[in-house]
Amino acid sequence: MIAQGSPHVSQNVFAPWDDPDAKPLIRFQNVTKRYGEFIAIDDLTLDIFEQEFFALLGPSGCGKTTMMRMLAGFESITDGRIELSGQDIGPVPPNKRAVNMMFQSYALFPHLTVWDNIAFGLRRDRQSKAQVDARVDEMLKLTRLEKFARRKPHQISGGQRQRVALARSLAKAPKLLLLDEPLGALDKKLRQDTQFELMDIQETTGTTFVIVTHDQEEAMTVASRVAVMDEGRLIQVATPAAIYEYPNSVYVADFIGDVNIIEGTAKPNGQDLYQINWSDDRAPINAASEATHAAGQTLHLAIRPEKIAITAKKPSGAVNAMQGKVLDIAYLGNLSTYHVELPNGQIIKAQTANTKRLARRDITWEDAVWVSWSPTAGVLLEQ
Numbered sequence: 001m002i003a004q005g006s007p008h009v010s011q012n013v014f015a016p017w018d019d020p021d022a023k024p025l026i027r028f029q030n031v032t033k034r035y036g037e038f039i040a041i042d043d044l045t046l047d048i049f050e051q052e053f054f055a056l057l058g059p060s061g062c063g064k065t066t067m068m069r070m071l072a073g074f075e076s077i078t079d080g081r082i083e084l085s086g087q088d089i090g091p092v093p094p095n096k097r098a099v100n101m102m103f104q105s106y107a108l109f110p111h112l113t114v115w116d117n118i119a120f121g122l123r124r125d126r127q128s129k130a131q132v133d134a135r136v137d138e139m140l141k142l143t144r145l146e147k148f149a150r151r152k153p154h155q156i157s158g159g160q161r162q163r164v165a166l167a168r169s170l171a172k173a174p175k176l177l178l179l180d181e182p183l184g185a186l187d188k189k190l191r192q193d194t195q196f197e198l199m200d201i202q203e204t205t206g207t208t209f210v211i212v213t214h215d216q217e218e219a220m221t222v223a224s225r226v227a228v229m230d231e232g233r234l235i236q237v238a239t240p241a242a243i244y245e246y247p248n249s250v251y252v253a254d255f256i257g258d259v260n261i262i263e264g265t266a267k268p269n270g271q272d273l274y275q276i277n278w279s280d281d282r283a284p285i286n287a288a289s290e291a292t293h294a295a296g297q298t299l300h301l302a303i304r305p306e307k308i309a310i311t312a313k314k315p316s317g318a319v320n321a322m323q324g325k326v327l328d329i330a331y332l333g334n335l336s337t338y339h340v341e342l343p344n345g346q347i348i349k350a351q352t353a354n355t356k357r358l359a360r361r362d363i364t365w366e367d368a369v370w371v372s373w374s375p376t377a378g379v380l381l382e383q
Contacts, residue, residue, distance in 0.1 A: 014051070014224065016049040016050070016052075017047070017049060017225065022049060023086070024047035024048055024049050024050075024083075025048060025049055025050040025052075025084065025085060025175065025176065025208050026046075026047070026048040026071065026082070026083070026084055026176065026208075026210075027046075027047050027048075027081075027082070027083040028044050028045055028046040028047075028067070028080070028081075028082055029045055029080055029081045029082070029083070030043050030044070030045055030079065030080040030081070031043070031044045031045070031067075031070070031077055031079070031080035031081070031082060032044070032077075032078050032079040032080055033063075033066055033070065033075065033077060033078050033232075034078045039232055040063050040066045040232050041063045041066055041067060041070075041232045042063075042231070042232040042233050043079075043080070043233075044063075044067070044080075044232070044233065044234060045234075046227065046234060046237065048208065048210060049208075050175075050208055051206050051207075051208055052208055052209070052210075052224045052225065053198075053199065053202050053208075053209045053211070053222055053223050053224050054208070054209065054210045054211070054223060054224065054225055054226075054227070055210075055211050055212075055213060055218075055219035055222065055223035055225070055226045055227065056068065056210065056211070056212045056213070056227050056229060057213055057214070057216065057219040057226050057227065057228050057229065057255075058214065058228060058229035058230055058255075059214060059230070059255075060214060062229040062230050062231060062232070063229055063231070063232040063233075064212045064229050065180060065212055066232075067212075068101070068178050068180055068210065068212050070082060071084075071089075071099060071176070071178060071210065072094055072097070072099055072101045072178055073089070073092065073093060073094030073097055073099070074094060074101075076090075077090050084097065084098065084099070084175065084176065085098075085175065098174050098175040098176065099174055099175065099176045099177075099178065100169040100170070100172060100174040100176070100177050100178070101169070101177075101178040101179075101180065102165050102166060102169045102177065102178065102179045102180065102182055103165075103180055104180050104181040104182065104184050106153075106161050106162060106164070106165035107165070108153040108161060108164055108165060108168075109153075110152065110153055110154060111152070112152070113149065113150050113151060113152060114140075114145060114148050114149050114150070114151055114152075114153070114156065114164050115136055115140070115149040115150065117153070117164055117168055118136045118139050118140065118164065118167045118168045118171050119132050119135075119136045119171070120168065121168065121171055121172050122135055122136070122171055122172065125172065135171055136171065139167035139168075139170060139171050140167065142167065142170070142201060142204065142205070143163040143164070143166060143167040143197075143201065144163070145160065145163055145164060145167065148160060148164075158186055158190070159186060159190045159193070159194055162182065162183065162186065162194060163194075163197070165182075166182075166198070166201065170201070170205060170207060173207075174207065175207070175208060176207070176208045176210065177207050177208070177209050177210070178210050178212075179198075179209060179210070179211040179212065180212050181212060181213055181214070182198075182211065183195065183198075183213075183215075183218065184215075191218070192221075195218060195221045195222050196221075198222055199221075199222050202222075211223070216255065216256050216257065219240070220240040220243075220244065220256070221240075223240060224239065225237060225238060225239055225240075226238065226239070226240055226243050228243065228251075228252050228255060228256070230251060235248070235249060235251055235252055236248045236249070236252045243256055244256055244257060244304075245379075246379060247302060247379060247381070248381070249381060249383050250300050250302065250381050250383060253302040253379065253381065254302075257304065258304065258305050258337070258349060258351075259302050259303065259304055259305075260301075260302070260303045260304075260305065260308070260348055260349055260378075261300050261301070261302055262276070262278050262285065262300070262301045262303070262346065263278065263298065263299070263300050263301075264276035264277050264278030264279075264284075264285065264298075264299060264301070265277050265296050265297065265298055265299070266293040266294065266295060266296065266297045266298075266299050266380075267284070267295055267296075268293070268295060269286065272288055272289060272290055273286065273287070273288055273289075273375065274286075274287050274288075274289060274293060274299075274380065275287075276299060276301055276380075278301075278346075279344045279346070281343075281344065282322065282342075282343075282344060283322075285301060285320050286319045286320055286375045287301055287375050287378055287380055288375045288376045289379075289380040291380065291382075293380065293382070297382070298382075299380050299381065299382060300380070300381045300382075300383075301378045301379070301380055301381075302378055302379045302381055303373060303377050303378035303379075304351075304377075304378075305337055305349040305350055305351035306335075306351040306353075307373055307374075307377040307378070308348065308349070308350040308351070308371050308372070308373045308377070309350065309371065309372050309373065310338050310340065310350040310352060310363060310369055310370070310371050311369065311370050311372070312362065312363060312367065312368075312369060312370070313370065314370050315370060315372045318370075318372035318373075319374060319375055320372055320373050320374070320375070321370055321371070321372040322342055322348075322370070322371060322372075323342075323343075323368060323369070323370050324340040324341050324342040324343070324348065324368075324369060324370075324371060325340065325341050325366060325367070325368055325369070326338055326339070326340055326363060326364065326365055326366060326367045326369055327339045327340065327341045327347065327365075328365070329361075329364070329365060331354075333354070334353065334354055335351055335352070335353060335354060336351070336352050336354055337349055337350070337351045338350045338351070338352070338363065338369070340369055340371050348371050350371050
């Protein structure tokens with residue numbers, strides 16, 4: 001899992017969101033966007049800092065693309081204010097903002113060469129031939145497209161077209177680059193490779209990137225921080241590691257990665273320790289939490305599958321251990337995920353790393369097994 005902070009820089013070096021004196025590059029202040037009776041963005045406040053690679057993540061219709069279009073100037077704000085470098089950009093037309101947007105379709109000119117596609121915006125700004133030549137050559141080098149400069153878009157691959165669109169977007173040196181599902185058209189392997197290319201280019205140029213995606217893995221890979229959205233609201237804004245390890249709600253825990261959710265009632269059991277009564281005929285679960293929870297309060301324990309051990313024999317000394325039966329196994333090459341049904345019908349997912357070549361499984365379908373985890377393995381959530 002990614003360390004907190006920038007993908008390439010330790011958090012001690014780059015974490016402006018933790019600095020009370022840092023001034024954000026972008027500031028959403030109580031922004032609302034309505035389409036008739038429908039509220040697309042609901043009183044949203046958010047700061048994004050210079051040189052961040054910031055991800056807006058959420059399901060279709062959550063408002064992330066509307067936020068991006070308001071930043072670009074393609075949508076007006078119903079209420080509130082958006083600032084860029086301290087300036088209210090609400091009245092500023094799109095072509096006057098220091099913002100560029102890269103669309104999912106790439107929107108390249110099919111009749112122009114790669115070189116001319118990148119040069120297009122520079123020529124419209126009436127830059128001199130020497131300036132245009134120097135800048136296009138710089139962008140071709142940055143995106144490793146020098147060999148393809150004289151080709152047309154249909155003569156290069158999807159990944160190369162994506163890099164052309166990126167080079168064209170960066171050519172005018174915007175303060176802010178908006179990327180709307182930029183890797184959606186690429187196959188999985190190419191998408192993964194391109195994610196790292198994007199991170200390298202973002203770090204090299206120092207441009208602030210804001211990416212819209214519904215792909216959790218993509219957001220977690222590229223971003224310095226992620227904003228998880230739902231129904232026009234921000235549910236949690238944090239580093240990828242914090243969102244994964246310390247989700248603030250069942251919604252975020254369930255949306256990011258795979259998770260087990262066990263519902264029960266709390267009973268304090270010492271400092272920062274709780275017993276969770278979750279089934280009438282089962283022993284309570286022991287869980288640690290720095291947050292204070294009242295006796296009898298309904299809580300949800302969120303535990304990631306990789307934090308649960310699965311064994312054929314009962315583990316000695318395990319605080320939380322329960323027996324069940326293997327219902328299903330998902331073999332993913334590097335990992336195997338076991339779906340274990342407990343006697344009360346609860347399904348627990350446990351994940352193991354396949355560090356050895358599998359000749360035959362130690363644990364297979366229908367086997368009686370034990371699942372176990374430590375009190376600190378999960379997160380207790382109120383909602």
